[in-house]
Amino acid sequence: MASTRSTTVVPELSLPSGNARPVPVIGLGTAAIFLPPEATKNVVLAAIELGFRHFDTAYFYGTEKPLGEGVAEAVRRGLIKSREEVFVTSKLWCTQCHPDLVLPSLRETLENLQMEYLDLYLIHMPVCQKPGPPVFPARKEDALPFDFKGVWQAMEECQRLGLARAIGVSNFTTKHLDKTLPFATITPAVNQVELNPVCQQPKLRRYCAEKGIHVQAFSPLGGQSWTGERNAVLESQVLAEIAKARGKTVAQVLMYYIFS
Ligand SMILES: NC(=O)c1ccc[n+]([C@@H]2O[C@H](COP(=O)([O-])OP(=O)(O)OC[C@H]3O[C@@H](n4cnc5c(N)ncnc54)[C@H](OP(=O)(O)O)[C@@H]3O)[C@@H](O)[C@H]2O)c1
Missing domain, CATH: 1.10.1220 (Arc Repressor Mutant)
Structure with a gap:
């Protein structure tokens, strides 16, 4: 049965490239690596009930599955009509940043989410580690050179196949974008970076505005304290x-x- 709780309408904006539906400007992050999956699923359900229609996850967070389950449950309960009503972002982890692993990694992400497409697929960070399960913190001996051309071309293939409606990057500086844009036939729709009064990124924001890349803020409240620091x-x-x-x-x- 549909909820009787009132929902809030969040403004939306169109991304500068790709075929994604307009993205609600406020989203719910799911970097909830210490939460049990059932709790993440319930948070997603509660958020949908409150009016959230934009969710951010990543292969690395391990929250793709509970996010997908939360969205599916919201459809079953009639809170939303279909998955089409939510904007879902996920990210390619460093161990997957190899041209031949990009498409299989997106397919694994979609399998986790039980969805047919992502609204937005991002390169999590411009770091390449040897293939295998995520290792955190990263080990120096696992680092490999980042193939900007090959990885971005594989991201473009994900969009062409319709498995990601838009593609982008995260944690890219102007230097990383300089290494990517010359090969891009699709300009990254988004660069998701830390943005708050302590991390204002004026140079990067100017650069992205000039190149037509939407800057998306993560950690607007300063980020989670995973190690107890203030x-x-x-x-x-x-x-x-x-x-x-x-x-x-x-x-x-x-x-x-x-x-x-
Ligand atoms: N692309 C990337 O590399 C990257 C990196 C980091 C994050 N992200 C994305 O961005 C999302 C959000 O970032 P984040 O979780 O790191 O940081 P954040 O949104 O800045 O949140 C930081 C902390 O703020 C506290 N908080 C939340 N609402 C509050 C309120 N109304 N009043 C006071 N404190 C409040 C929470 O602390 P308590 O838990 O103590 O309440 C939370 O842990 C993540 O979930 C993830 O999806 C992406």
Whole structure:
């Protein structure tokens, strides 16, 4: 039975390349590597009930399966009519950044999600590690040169086959984009990077604006503390003062910053 809870309408924007549906400007990240899968699935369901229609996952997070299950359950419960109503991003991990592994890796991701296509497929980072299961932290001895041309051409094939409606990159600097764009017949639709008042990336944002690449923010609240270190963004004294003066929370100030 459909929920009676009210939902919020989030504005959407069209990506500069690819055939993806417009992307809601606020999405739910699922880098929930310490959450049990059932909890991730329930978070996704609750988010859909609240109005979220944009979800970010990655092969590396191990959350593709519970995200897919959450979306499927939302369809069964009538919260959404079909998977078409959500925008789903996933990412190619460093161990998969080999031209011949890109397409099989996307197929594995789709199998995990139980979906026929991704709205957006990103190269997680410009790092190549020897093939195999993800190893974190990365081992120096596993590092290999990154084949920008070969990997990007394989990403383009994913879009041509319709398995990814748009393709892009993540954690790419201007130098990494300089190594990719000369070979690109499809310009990356997105560069997903850390963006918040402590990490403003002005040069990269200008570069991407010139090249027609949409910059997508991750860790807008300063990121999760996986090792117990303090969050320099959420605990910033300056931001606390701004929030107090405006009668807002620091998190609200940070979301305002991203859209200003
Ligand atoms: N492409 C990449 O390499 C990359 C890297 C990092 C993240 N991402 C994506 O971006 C998503 C979000 O990034 P993130 O999880 O690293 O960081 P974030 O969104 O900046 O969140 C950081 C922390 O903020 C806290 N928080 C959340 N809502 C809050 C609120 N209303 N008030 C106060 N604190 C609040 C949470 O801490 P508590 O848990 O303590 O509440 C959360 O762990 C990830 O899930 C992932 O999908 C991508």
